[in-house]
Amino acid sequence: MEQFNELYKQHFTTIYRMVSKFSVNRHEAEDIVQEVFVKLYLHYESGGEVQYPKTWLYKVASNICINTVGRRKQTLQIEAVNESEVGVSERFDIKIEEIEHRKIIMKALSTLKAHEKLMVILYSEGLSYKEIADISGVRFSSVSKSLSRALEKLKPLLKNQYYEMLNQ
Amino acid sequence: MKCLTNNQIQQLLDGETPSVLSEKYHQHMNACPQCLERYHQQKELAQSIKELIISSARSPERIPEFRIPKTIIHPTRKFRQIPGWIKVAALLIPVFFVWKMSFKPGEDFKPSEENIRMYEMGNSIDANTAFQENMITTKVINKDGKVIKCETN
Secondary structure, rough: HHHHHHHHHHHHHHHHHHHHHHOOOOOHHHHHHHHHHHHHHHHHOEEEEEEHHHHHHHHHHHHHHOOOHHHHHHHHHHHOOHHHHHOOOOOOOOHHHHHHHHHHHHHHOOOOOOHHHHHHHHHHOOOHHHHHHHHOOOOOOHHHHHHHHHHHHHHOOOHHHHHHHHHH | OOOOOOOHHHHHHHOOOOOHHHHHHHHHHHOOHHHHHHHHHHHHHHHHHHHHHHHHHHOOOOOOOOOOOOOOOHHHHHHHOOOHHHHHHHHHHHHHHHHHOOOOOOOOOOOOOHHHHHHHHHHHHHOOOHHHHHOEEEEOOOOOOOOEEEEOO
16 A cells, blocks of 8 residues: 555645635545545455556546536536635635635636636646646647637637736 | 638647647738737636636645545445355355255165166167068048048058
8 A cells, every 4th residue: 555655645745735726615626535545445345456656646636526416506506606715715814815816717707618718727737748638538639729729719818817827 | 722710729838739730820820910919818718717717726724644434335344244144145055056966965876777678678679670570550530630541561
């Protein structure tokens, strides 16, 4: 299990950061990351091998995130809970600006289709097209097309943040 | 060469274009100010959105110690939870059938003298004997199944 412990230490932060880009709160993010590593642990325990651990972890994490966010969306529709509550951190010491900033980005990302959102998030992780294709299940030849389309969709939604960033 | 598509520009930005094509695209952009402009715009857009999304990510406060939740039952533990008598039965049933099929005590073949004689007689009868000895019986049967005529050669 030395191999597992090493992977856990090496990838925990990366996977946590990736998971937090989906509209999940801190508790959900911790649970998802824990679930991902439990799956990896059981996989190793049952004698399985993982050729590319990073890609494997990303794939499992993204599947769980998509399911969690999808399930919650359905629940929210039924219960008619205020949308602004989604994905907002419960911690009080974070600046309101930061929360607002995060909220706008999450809202913009939520307008994309599930696979587009996943691709944009993976792209922001600095993964190659091949890795993005492997994880998202999109054909390698379609990655750049879908990606440029998704970025174009985000442009008007993140206009203010985008220009702020350019002016800085 | 035609103007570059968004798709081609994106590939170029991300270093995913094969080197031969990449050279061609750059040559085209040097000659086409519109494509060069689009290239810079798309570069800014991709970079900014990437950074915006990165800025929305949270870091963990600390890396917690890994613990397997109690609710998850490990496969070996699942096996341990099966009652002992089921495990014994699962082991004995196939063993019993294998033993039953392969080993049959007290069934040594000891034919009697009569059996041997019958066997020898049976072997000595030729299938063509009836023809050779003209022992052929002909029966004529009517519609109701009654024997009308019976002849033996």
